[in-house]
Amino acid sequence: MIDEFLAAQVCVxxxxxxxxxxxxxxxxxxxxxxxxxxxxxxxxNGYEGLVTDDKKILVITTRGGSYKNSPLDFQEPYLKAIFELIGVTDVSFIHAENLAMGDEARQQSLSQARQVIQQFIATFAAS
Ligand SMILES: Cc1cc2nc3c(=O)[nH]c(=O)nc-3n(C[C@H](O)[C@H](O)[C@H](O)COP(=O)(O)O)c2cc1C
Incomplete structure (x- = not known):
């Protein structure tokens, strides 16, 4: 698993x-x-990350509720911290939220997340 992780230029x-x-x-x-x-x-001097390539990480999350500016989001801060520990600082997040808040909110959130994913791919392909 470590070899697979290290070999990847981008991890999604x-x-x-x-x-x-x-x-x-x-x-x-x-x-x-x-x-x-x-x-x-x-x-x-403390912990030092050994992942020194320019690895990119994209984390796409799905959530029943919404956690914008909420202290209850233990995913994003935790994952940022843990990836930084190993040396990866280029970490992006796309959250599809409110998936349990009715069909309209769910569809809107999913389609918005799909658009942001497409933008991410386009930006990455152009870089
Ligand atoms: C065990 C369990 C715990 C969950 N905890 C949360 C939570 O803390 N916050 C939240 O927004 N959604 C929570 N959910 C909802 C999931 O995030 C949601 O089911 C998942 O994103 C996929 O959406 P879907 O089941 O509607 O396809 C939980 C779901 C399960 C099964």
Whole structure:
């Protein structure tokens, strides 16, 4: 898993929000790839990320509710922190929210998220 992660120029993760955080299987994946001596080192100056290429990470989340500016969003800050620990700072998020708030809100949110994903792909392809 670490080899696969390191080999990728771009990593795209699609995850639902579960209980304000990441699902247990995604946490298990994090626990596989965030390993001392492989993706980060412990030095006299503290932790040092060993992922030194210009890797991009895109995290697409789906959520029943909405967490804009909410302290209950434990996904984005956690994932930013954990990827920064291993040396990846180019981390983008696209959230499809309000999926449990009725069909209209759900469809609107999904179509908006699809548009933002297309923009992300176009920007990436042009870079
Ligand atoms: C165990 C579990 C916990 C969940 N916790 C949250 C949560 O904390 N916040 C939230 O907005 N949605 C939560 N949801 C809703 C999921 O995020 C939502 O089901 C998922 O994004 C996929 O949408 P869909 O099931 O409508 O296809 C939870 C769903 C499950 C099954």
């Amino acid at each position: 993760f699609g995850i639902p929000m579960y209980n304000y955080g990441v699902p247990a299987n995604f946490k298990a994946y994090i626990d596989q790839i965030v390993r001392v001596g492989r993706t980060f080192a412990v030095t006299a």
